[in-house]
Amino acid sequence: MLMAILVMVGLAAFFGALLGYAAIKFKVEGDPITDQIDQLLPQTQCGQCSYPGCRPYAEAIAKGEIGINHCPPGGDSTIQALADLLDVEPLPLDEEAGEHSDVPLVAIIREETCIGCTLCIQACPVDAIVGAAKLMHTVIADECTGCELCLPPCPVDCIDMIPVPQSTDNWVWPEPATLGKIPIKIEVKA
Known part of the structure; x- marks a missing residue:
């Protein structure tokens, strides 16, 4: 009987320590959706969205305080990327924020x-x-x-x-508009 109690206490201590380690090792800082939104924003920190930078704007979007269409530097491509991420309808750029x-x-x-x-x-x-x-x-x-x-x-x-001015240092190959939208069929022959 005493041996069974000691085994149970030992197992409880082992699994408690394992859970404590996992909680520290795999702790998630902040809000992951905010981080994803922030990565899609252009990081100009211009304040045209009425927030002091891209991170506060991303936090406001994640909380639902403001729409995804207030970033002139990002333009339509950023609005579309945010709409895809958040699974909402893309909106036209808010005219009060500025022009893209x-x-x-x-x-x-x-x-x-x-x-x-x-x-x-x-x-x-x-x-x-x-x-x-x-x-x-x-x-x-x-x-x-x-x-x-x-x-x-x-x-x-x-x-x-x-x-x-366009140069080889700042030129970027444009992404094809159909990338990711072409269905690929793979046939497996037996």
Whole structure:
């Protein structure tokens, strides 16, 4: 009788330790659907969706607080990907959020016109504009996401948005529209 009790206590301790280890080892941080949504967003951190970045927007979508159509940098392709992930109907891009540009844009500052007011620096969500007060500013082109948030605060309109020049460094082969939609038949002959 005593041996049976000791065996049961030993088994309970073993399985308890095993479950405790598994709970720590396989712990899921955060919400997995939020992570999946965040991976589909363009990561421009522009704030055009009315959230301070892509992660807060992804959290709001996961909670159902906002629709999937508030991301101008992502455009229709991101809206479609989010609709497929969440199994909802794709919606057209919300006009209040802004316009989507198929051509990537980058900001440039006309140096002869810039007065050094620093308003564009404060508006840039990714710190792509550098300069000092009362001195000319410039844009770090590799950091600029083309969100156009620096345009409205500029009092002298010295910022222009230009298309990013195509080069072998930034060219991406376009994905075929029919990828994943072609049924594949495999015949097995006996």
